[in-house]
Amino acid sequence: MRLATWNVNSVRSRLPRLLPWLDERAPDVLCLQETKLPADAFDELVAPALAVRGYAVAHHGEGRWNGVAIASRVGLDGVVPGLLDEPANPVGQGPGPEARAVSATCAGLRISSVYVPNGRTPQDPHYRYKLDWLAALRATVAAGDPAVAVVCGDMNVAPSDSDVYDPAAYLGSTHVTPPERDALSALQLHDLVRERWPKERIFTYWDYRAGMFHQDRGMRIDLVLAGAEVVPRTRAAWVDRQARKGSAPSDHAPVIVDLDEAPDGDCGPVVPPPSARR
Helix, strand or coil, X not given: CEEEEEECCCHHHHHHHHHHHXXXXXXXXXXXXXXXXXXXXXXXXXXXXXXXXCCEEEEECCCCCCCEEEEECCCCEEEEECCCCCCCCCCCCCCCCCCCEEEEEECCEEEEEEECCCCCCCCCHHHHHHHHHHHHHHHHHHHCCHHHEEEEEEXXXXXXXXXXXXXXXXXCCXXXXXXXXXXXXCCCCEEHHHHHCCCCXXXXXXXXXXXXXXXXXXXXXXXXXXXXXXXXXXXXXXXXXXXXCCCCCCCECCEEEEECCCCCCCCCCEECCCCCCC
């Protein structure tokens, strides 16, 4: 089974790239973040194109912001939007929780597509919201069977200094603070890409500005985290950097994990390799 996760930064804008990519990479389960579409627009614009490719879809969206989805060709059961006791954004667009998580059972795995709050700055109320949201994610995972849990998505946390191009450039910023990293670690799940490639330079996000992508000055914040029963099934874990190239890309690249067999071989950690030297 091939799992993939991709922050598309507006599925409406990215659909001309997403559909050919689906045909090429053929994931069995795809988790999307930042769909930025309400339910009716997603059902009209995106769901039919996925259905003809054999995907059942669960989408949790709210309009111009956020939005997450799971598309599966191997079953989609027990769909649950949101988290247990999910906090609301204190400076958000509405009174209730935002559309940042959706979970479903696919081929025996409890898969969650998540878009963790950014945090903005450590002094901003959004930062406290981010930590509370990660605590709710931890409680949701623990309430199920963590051994078969798979949490995919944009975590907005770089797990260690090796996951940013220059740690000094992020001093005083979110994404790298000890409380955020501790909250991510508290999920007690395995980071499938990093465990397979413990010393490699791997990024999944590059800012649009200042040629960051071409200089390979990025961050690894898009993760596939999994329980103990999933780890021995992993045959490949890699970042599809090709999808970040070309015209009108997302600022994130997809992350792909192959379970049980690897159709493209153990090709990681980054395909194709970056052109810029370290």
